[in-house]
Amino acid sequence: MISADYLVIGSGAAGLTFAVKIAEKFRDKKVCIVTKADDDESNTKYAQGGVAVVLDTEEDSFQKHIQDTLIAGDGLCDREVVKMVVKEGPKRLNDLIQWGANFDLDYNGKLDLGKEGGHSEYRIVHHKDITGREIETALLTRIHQLPNVNILSHHFAIDLITEHQLQIQNHENISCYGAYVLNQKTGEIKTIKATVTLLATGGIGKIYGHTTNPVIATGDGIAMAYRAKARIKDMEFVQFHPTALYEEKDGQSFLISEAVRGFGAYLRNRNGHRFMVDYDERGELASRDIVSKSIDNELKKSGDSCVYLDCTHLKVDDFKKHFPTIYKKCIANHINIEKDWIPVVPASHYLCGGIEVDKNGMTSIQNLFACGECSRTGLHGANRLASNSLLEALVYAHNSYQYLCSNPMQSDSLAIPDWNDQGTHVNKEHIIIKHNTRQLQALMRDYVGIVRSNHRLIKAKEHLDLMYREVEELYKDSKINTALCELRNMINIAHLIIGQSLERKENKGGYFNIDNSAFPEIQNPLI
CATH class of the missing domain: 3.90.700.10 (Succinate dehydrogenase/fumarate reductase flavoprotein, catalytic domain)
Structure with a gap:
């Protein structure tokens, strides 16, 4: 067993920002970062645009940025959250600069501000067209300077440890005690016991196949939280980036x-x-x-x-x-x-919903926090305004850090058993996993895409139910491997997207269902 004071699952901007701040503040505390690929592989790395932040107070204002965000969110943003995030922006940008992140300057030596869709003013701070990579590099450089941070790369988080996993009955409140984690190089499953666990696992893009996300974006954090009975909200709002390079191939799009x-x-x-x-x-x-x-x-x-x-x-x-x-x-x-x-x-580009959190990044499960794309904060509403995602990650990572400084949590003496896989066998039917993954991606593209209908959603649910039963049976009988766990997670995510799509009776932002339209023969609400 590994014991940590803070367990961070994910190594993008959200997770690394929290880890840096908490490790700098509490030098005697152990911070463990788990990431399933190299430590620099995350959605953050592929963010081209930048960070939306109000700096030019002559032309721009907090109120303009707030209004742009509210308009993009199509009436479903939490107004107080929007105000808080926008006003915190300059301070959080300054954190990145202090950690060594470089951003483009104009001819006067001031930050060069760009403009993107939905923004009324120039306010995007950027580093050429690889802003995310620059931020990721600066954060990792700082992380590697902190002796109380341990990064476990190529480690896959299988499930959160809760009363459910421990088979403890009659608990009114669910708590998180860490996670079971697979060492992908050795096949060993480790038990990581933690006082505080933070999910910062990014998005769900791979579920659609055609995505701007890296192949690691399989919704792992949301699926784990869902199985642990956390509240999940607004999963129907999947944002599609309008302009991915068309290359006539599946997989990650440029x-x-x-x-x-x-x-x-x-x-x-x-x-x-x-x-x-x-x-x-x-x-x-x-x-x-x-x-x-x-x-x-x-x-x-x-x-x-x-x-x-x-x-x-x-x-x-x-x-x-x-x-x-x-x-x-x-x-x-x-x-x-x-x-x-x-x-x-x-x-497929960005998920506006996810694990529901409060302003401190706290989930409905005790000792479990979430930030970044896997969380649902109320900032984005029905549609994310361009370049607000990195801003949100920085602000909520800081809020969680600040809350834990003022409200330190005590470790639990509860005994955590090791992972039990007795009676399972090494699965050699890899073709079943590949086939079901491709089938799931085709199902989501064809039935649960940009424009949806109740008929297609119901058919998708029927197909998904069959897939779920086959994969769950395989999961119970097999030794754990990453591909099987990812497929299981993506099926959970698909279930949430389809179910919450069927529950929504009103077209908003990134969600459009022709059966919710006053004119169902019209396939687009803009005509």
């Missing part, structure tokens, strides 16, 4: 940042028509839900596989300076942005 549209690029159909002005007066700078639904409608009308991002009218030298990674990716795909349009298509 993201063409929203900042490219903020820089002046146009969306066109194959005939060259700039169609976004037909849907929204903001054109290409409408919020992501509107742009994604508009592209989806264009593709349904035309039967085409993609639309196009036109950058040919932009200054190529400025483009290369601001978006060097995107420019290189285009060149590698034989796309010359001076002459060619970039083929793009929406892809």
Whole structure:
């Protein structure tokens, strides 16, 4: 058994920010970080845009940022949470700068502020088009300087340890005592007992196959919390990024940042028509839900596989300076942005719902906190405003840290048994796992995508129930392996998305069901 004062599951911006702050404050406390890939592999690493934060108080204001967030969230944001997060922004950005993160400067030596869809002003702090990687690097550099932090890379968290796992009955309140974790290199399952556990496991993109997320984004934290009986909310609000590079392949899609549209690029159909002005007066700078639904409608009308991002009218030298990674990716795909349009298509990008938490990041389970994309804070409502996610991660990681400084939790003397896998066998039927994973992804894309219907959702639930029974039977009989656990987690996530989609009777933000429309024959609410 491993004992830790603080167990952090996930190594993105949220988890690392919390770990740095708590380890710096309590030098005599042990902080254990569990991550299932390399310590730098996370959704944060692939965040291109930046951090939305109000710095130019002459042109911008907290109130403008608050209003933009509320509009994007389509009436479902928690107004007090939005105010709190926006106003905390400058302080949390300063934390990153103090830890060594570098951001682009303008000609006057001030932070160069970008603009993205849904924002009324220039307020995106960025590091070229690899902001997430810069933040991740700075945080990991600081983490490695702290002797009381232990990082267990290539370790997969299987399940939280609660009364349910310990078979303790008649407990009114559920508590978390740590997690069971698989060493993916040795196959050993470790018991990590912790006073406080923080879930910072990122998103769910892999459930759709076509996603801007890395392959690790399988909803593990939300699924574990769900099985532990935590409250999960707003899972129907899956945000699709409008402009992933179209490459005719499954798996992780390369993201063409929203900042490219903020820089002046146009969306066109194959005939060259700039169609976004037909849907929204903001054109290409409408919020992501509107742009994604508009592209989806264009593709349904035309039967085409993609639309196009036109950058040919932009200054190529400025483009290369601001978006060097995107420019290189285009060149590698034989796309010359001076002459060619970039083929793009929406892809699963961000989950606005998740594990319900309060302003301190506390879940409905005692001693269990959550922050980052796996959490549902109330900031995003029905649709996340661009570049508010890194901001949210920084603010909530700080809030959880601050709460635990003022309200220290005591370790429990409860005896935690080791993982019991007696009677199981090594599963050699890997094809069953691969087949079910592909089947699940196809099911979610075809039945639970950008535009949904009750009929498709009910059919999806019927298919999913069959898959669930097969995979649960396999799980009970097999020695633990990562692929099987990930599939089990993704099925749990799919169940939550489908179930909460069927419960929603009103179209909001990123959720659109044709059966909730006053005009069901219309496949898009914008026409």
